[in-house]
Amino acid sequence: MHRGTLIAFAPPRLSLVIPAYNEALRIASTLRAVGAWRRAQGFEVEVLVVDDGSKDDTVAVVEALSREIGGLRVLSGEPNHGKGYAVARGMRAARGRVRLFLDADGSTPIEEAGRLLEAIRVGADVAIGSRRAPGAAMAVKQPWYRRLWSVVANRVVQVVLLDGIHDTQCGFKAFSARAAAAVFGRVRTSGWGFDLEALAVARRLGFHITELPVQWSDDRRSRVKLADAWRITREFLRIRRAVRSGAYDQVSA
Numbered sequence: 001m002h003r004g005t006l007i008a009f010a011p012p013r014l015s016l017v018i019p020a021y022n023e024a025l026r027i028a029s030t031l032r033a034v035g036a037w038r039r040a041q042g043f044e045v046e047v048l049v050v051d052d053g054s055k056d057d058t059v060a061v062v063e064a065l066s067r068e069i070g071g072l073r074v075l076s077g078e079p080n081h082g083k084g085y086a087v088a089r090g091m092r093a094a095r096g097r098v099r100l101f102l103d104a105d106g107s108t109p110i111e112e113a114g115r116l117l118e119a120i121r122v123g124a125d126v127a128i129g130s131r132r133a134p135g136a137a138m139a140v141k142q143p144w145y146r147r148l149w150s151v152v153a154n155r156v157v158q159v160v161l162l163d164g165i166h167d168t169q170c171g172f173k174a175f176s177a178r179a180a181a182a183v184f185g186r187v188r189t190s191g192w193g194f195d196l197e198a199l200a201v202a203r204r205l206g207f208h209i210t211e212l213p214v215q216w217s218d219d220r221r222s223r224v225k226l227a228d229a230w231r232i233t234r235e236f237l238r239i240r241r242a243v244r245s246g247a248y249d250q251v252s253a
Contacts (some may be wrong), residue, residue, distance in 0.1 A: 006123075007048050012098070013043075013045070014043060014098050014099075015046050015099040015100070016049070016101075016102065017050065018050070019046070019052060019090065019100055020050065020058050021053065021080055022053050022054045022056045023058050024056040024057040026104055026240065029106060031069055033112050037110045046094070046096060047072040047096055048073060048075065050075045051074070052077060061251075075090065084195075087194060094178075094180070097176070098175070099177065101172075108171065113118045116173075120176055125176050126175050126176075126207055127174060128170065128174075128199070129171075129212070129213075130213055130214065131216045132209045137213075152228075161196070161239070161243065165209065168195050173195070173198070182202075189239070191243060193231070193232040193239070196232070
């Protein structure tokens with residue numbers, strides 16, 4: 001079976017959430033690919049672009065494409081808050097029984113969604129794309145210094161916070177509606193470390209997480225810089241303290 005073809009999975013609605021900040025030059029190709037994939041499915045799909053205070057023509061590009069891509073809408077907001085804020089906003093606004101967020105640059109092709117949705121169909125609450133799980137393919141690799149930092153950071157995360165999860169940062173994750181409501185009602189990290197918090201909260205609340213290999217390609221125009229590693233480290237330490245103190249248990253979803 002082609003991994004982009006979904007059999008025997010027909011929810012009333014799937015939501016695709018795409019955070020965007022100054023993505024006018026990259027998002028059109030991603031949305032056209034999403035539109036083609038959407039037309040091939042046998043169920044309803046909404047596509048929600050969450051603009052995070054873009055200064056370029058991102059909103060205009062998305063609105064123009066909404067005339068050719070069914071189910072596409074945009075949530076605009078000012079000022080810029082960060083990717084985590086945009087994803088959380090989109091996941092809370094989404095209406096699907098399954099809600100999947102992906103990056104605006106299309107680093108993981110939408111055709112990879114089938115295996116994540118199938119995992120949720122058979123019982124997972126959260127299904128995450130992984131660049132390190134057996135069977136994953138990396139068409140264009142990251143620069144060596146980002147790969148090195150990623151390996152070290154993931155080992156620390158596994159030992160201290162998320163044992164058994166080998167890739168927390170791949171921007172391709174699906175949640176059941178129940179898990180999305182509970183998790184993103186608690187996530188407070190607005191920056192790049194939000195993936196860590198979302199997974200830590202999901203595990204703390206007892207949701208079943210499964211990690212699946214996906215195809216991935218690095219976009220050298222990525223806005224993640226080496227300096228962001230320090231910010232993510234600080235966020236990681238805050239998240240660990242919150243998990244240990246039981247802070248997430250007390251937040252109403």
